[in-house]
Amino acid sequence: MTRSSAVSVRLDASDNVVTAIRALEAGTPVEGVVTTTMIPRGHKIATVAIPQGAVIRKYAQVIGYASADIAPGEHVHTQNTEFRNTEAEYEFSTDLRPVAFVPEAGRDTFMGYRRANGRVGTRNYIAVLTSVNCSATAARMIASAFGPEEMAQYPNVDGVVAFVHGTGCGMAGSGDGFDALQRVMWGYARHPNHGGVLMVGLGCEMNQIDWLLEAYGIEKGPLFQAMNIQDVAGLRKTVELGIEKVRAMLPLANEARREPCPASELMVALQCGGSDAWSGITANPALGQACDLLVAQGGTGVLAETPEIYGAEHLLTRRASDRKTGDKLVGLIRWWEDYTARNKGSMDNNPSPGNKKGGLTTILEKSLGAAAKGGTTPLNGVYKYGEPVTARGFTFMDSPGYDPASVTGQIASGCNLVAFTTGRGSAFGSKPAPCIKIATNSEMYNRMTDDMDVNAGAMLTEGVSLEEKGREIYELLLRVASGEQSKSEAQGLGDFEFVPWQIGATM
Amino acid sequence: MTRSSAVSVRLDASDNVVTAIRALEAGTPVEGVVTTTMIPRGHKIATVAIPQGAVIRKYAQVIGYASADIAPGEHVHTQNTEFRNTEAEYEFSTDLRPVAFVPEAGRDTFMGYRRANGRVGTRNYIAVLTSVNCSATAARMIASAFGPEEMAQYPNVDGVVAFVHGTGCGMAGSGDGFDALQRVMWGYARHPNHGGVLMVGLGCEMNQIDWLLEAYGIEKGPLFQAMNIQDVAGLRKTVELGIEKVRAMLPLANEARREPCPASELMVALQCGGSDAWSGITANPALGQACDLLVAQGGTGVLAETPEIYGAEHLLTRRASDRKTGDKLVGLIRWWEDYTARNKGSMDNNPSPGNKKGGLTTILEKSLGAAAKGGTTPLNGVYKYGEPVTARGFTFMDSPGYDPASVTGQIASGCNLVAFTTGRGSAFGSKPAPCIKIATNSEMYNRMTDDMDVNAGAMLTEGVSLEEKGREIYELLLRVASGEQSKSEAQGLGDFEFVPWQIGATM
Ligand SMILES: [Ca+2]
Ligand SMILES: [Ca+2]
Ligand SMILES: [Ca+2]
Ligand SMILES: [Ca+2]
Ligand SMILES: [Ca+2]
Incomplete structure (x- = not known):
């Protein structure tokens, strides 16, 4: 897009309409044409003649067809535009614009956290993940135990964050919903912006932590721990044990350092x-x-x-x-x-x-x-x-x-x-x-x-x-x-x- | 239920089965019969002969039919019980047991908060309600501004609570889901355990606060306020204004006093x-x-x-x-x-x-x-x-x-x-x-x-x-x-x- 005039914007050189950036009176010059009627703010103006049946183009794409002859400077909207359903005709790979890649040597970098598996983080959090709402309070209490004073000792850790939600049980144990939730759990468990992860569950929920770890082959270790309230025997003990586990992760997670990484690692x-x-x-x-x-x-x-x-x-x-x-x-x-x-x-x-x-x-x-x-x-x-x-x-x-x-x-x-x-x-x-x-x-x-x-x-x-x-x-x-x-x-x-x-x- | 013996429980006098409270060996006496086989913990024992086709009764209700003659002391389970689908035959009001009401003069009381509309609360909170997840952080920040020191000045207020959730937009604006959400919003807004309510929205969400107030005829006042982030111009200002509004509610909400209320006000x-x-x-x-x-x-x-x-x-x-x-x-x-x-x-x-x-x-x-x-x-x-x-x-x-x-x-x-x-x-x-x-x-x-x-x-x-x-x-x-x-x-x-x-x- 360029601001094609003081009063309009053009989204592509090939477009035959531009958009008014404020309400325009009839007779206002726009890209060498003159508006034929009042044009409301945000509405389209034809910059060339568009014969009935011809395409109306914006974003270099067809957004509709002229349902009447449209003169240059005319307001283009529902009164002279029709939409034709084209879904029956999917085309594949017919509009591929080659990417002008920047040569590797000249690429931009940023300061990121490169993880053992090669992925790159932009932050370094410790995550307290929950499998079900029933462990929400436990996770919040664990995360909120780490105040600014304690965290100041770990300047390379951005914080301890609880990820709490309303689902995880009272749901089918297979199908689209269950699969989607497990992908989210796994995606957060392995996210490169996490320097350490503690998963907290209740124990009897549908979204079992153990199933997840098994299904995705996640290994527990000093920076990846899991626990269930029912195994630990109650909220208070779970919170105490969780705080201990996170406290043990902090010095390890704090060892991470930012280093130059190519912009190609950004998603x-x-x-x-x-x-x-x-x-x-x-x-x-x-x-x-x-x-x-x-x-x-x-x-x-x-x-x-x-x-x-x-x-x-x-x-x-x-x-x-x-x-x-x-x-x-x-x-x-x-x-x-x-x-x-x-x-x-x-x-x-x-x-x-x-x-x-x-x-x-x-x-x-x-x-x-x-x-x-x-x-x-x-x-x-x-x-x-x-x-x-x-x-x-x-x-x-x-x-x-x-x-x-x-x-x-x-x-x-x-x-x-x-x-x-x-x-x-x-x-x-x-x-x-x-x-x-x-x-x-x-x-x-x-x-x-x-x-x-x-x-x-x-x-x-x-x-x-x-x-x-x-x-x-x-x-x-x-x-x-x-x-x-x-x-x-x-x-x-x-x-x-x-x-x-x-x-x-x-x- | 009574513990009918040292080893079993009976849920109604009319039942023809009792439940073993631990695994019982064959030959164990149970309510005057003797177990004919090993009975696993939690499983049922016939206390009388149940002929094939006769009902099996627990909770004074039919839970199934004998699929074979069952002897006294026998294990009653899937091997000798069949389920018959009876749904085609709904009966209405055929099992009404009259309630032995306690005379009004002799009824129990509790110490509750009687509200202006006659309803009775068991707690006296100030609620920060959210219409949509987009105001979740704002609501949490408002509620968490009220620390123990400040709240100690208001001993009759149990706390300032944020009610935060994951929905409120990206949903149909009518139908079962929308209606259910609006009922929940309204139910919390008018709950007798709330001495004051602040509703916080974003502004462009589907679950509009204004629609709710209109639909349910809720009047704003000193103890019922509403605000949208987009109107207040951003998160920080919303939080500041929200804290002000709640702070103004606290002395008013603190005027509530517990008084004797009949147990009939409990739900x-x-x-x-x-x-x-x-x-x-x-x-x-x-x-x-x-x-x-x-x-x-x-x-x-x-x-x-x-x-x-x-x-x-x-x-x-x-x-x-x-x-x-x-x-x-x-x-x-x-x-x-x-x-x-x-x-x-x-x-x-x-x-x-x-x-x-x-x-x-x-x-x-x-x-x-x-x-x-x-x-x-x-x-x-x-x-x-x-x-x-x-x-x-x-x-x-x-x-x-x-x-x-x-x-x-x-x-x-x-x-x-x-x-x-x-x-x-x-x-x-x-x-x-x-x-x-x-x-x-x-x-x-x-x-x-x-x-x-x-x-x-x-x-x-x-x-x-x-x-x-x-x-x-x-x-x-x-x-x-x-x-x-x-x-x-x-x-x-x-x-x-x-x-x-x-x-x-x-x-
Ligand atoms: Ca249940
Ligand atoms: Ca339940
Ligand atoms: Ca969008
Ligand atoms: Ca979006
Ligand atoms: Ca959207």
């Missing part, structure tokens, strides 16, 4: 929440640009939120590096159609009346705005919720759009950073992967300045280019990966946002 | 978790006995955990005070069959191999063991999850069996006490309603003595009668209602066990 969760009409115009494309920069370094971006790309999945299949990857994405879409239907909902991602008022015309335009966080490089992998992401480059992980559930999955999948765009303003933060927040508009950025790390609204209000904003985000990610506090970390967020996605009946 | 959540082979023999019938005593005082017991009474619902419909109440229960059973089927599960409550090894023979026997918590009085009301319980006496509220989700609904429904039986040993605790825990066996009671309030295992090991144990529980409930700390309160539990039941897809 960034791409997330949005509390979106507004500018999300798809400013913050999401800017994050996409940062993702492209990271991918050029050999790094990884993980897009998620399947319901929010619904309707544009056929554009992502064209970016799939191979047929199998594209088929996986189509499989997720089918699963969601079934999941929502079974739960008496629907996958309707069509623009709401509010979306339309804000300028979004078709489901494609809306979904492309969400997908813009993923940039333009090939889609190299598609993963289940919380499944380890093993591909490099741009990838996709299945998840709901709901922020804490989606980010929990992305972190379980291995993300060591989170980049979160927001328009309405979110106070989200995450552990163990730090989160930066990117405002879509300057008004909210200025109002919630304690919470926002980046103002993508400056693309509208200060003429900052997409390239500049993308680079700003990319460079901030490197600094935060090296230890700089994000705004959400400075605020102390991240202790209560661990929310494994619950699939299936609670019984 | 007890009947709950079990981590059950074992003794749950249905000791703790559950003893709690049922306590429930009968409470009902005789005009008080209320709320049974829940629909999946766990599955298979015995036709026995509860016979206890329904009227046809409409019975029909509601049948409706819940049908809803659950659909819910689990839609989620690719099933309502199978049949005894597992482990249950059978422990001595449970049929689904009826298992479900009756769970329902025994509800005693023997008529079923006066059936309610949705979190719906206000308005009937007195024995009632039923729909919920999963999963402890934190079920108790959250019972408290939202108005329960001001929780009685929780456990065999494996649970470290559960709840706020704002205090929880007492009842051990089914002495071994676990002795091992988890910090967590257990009552040892129903003494019915086996010390010959304590059902009547004595039931009265002990009832009297403890009165004392805890008056302010005596339960074990779980002394341990500081209840801050992390608020788990609204999530129904439907997370999107």
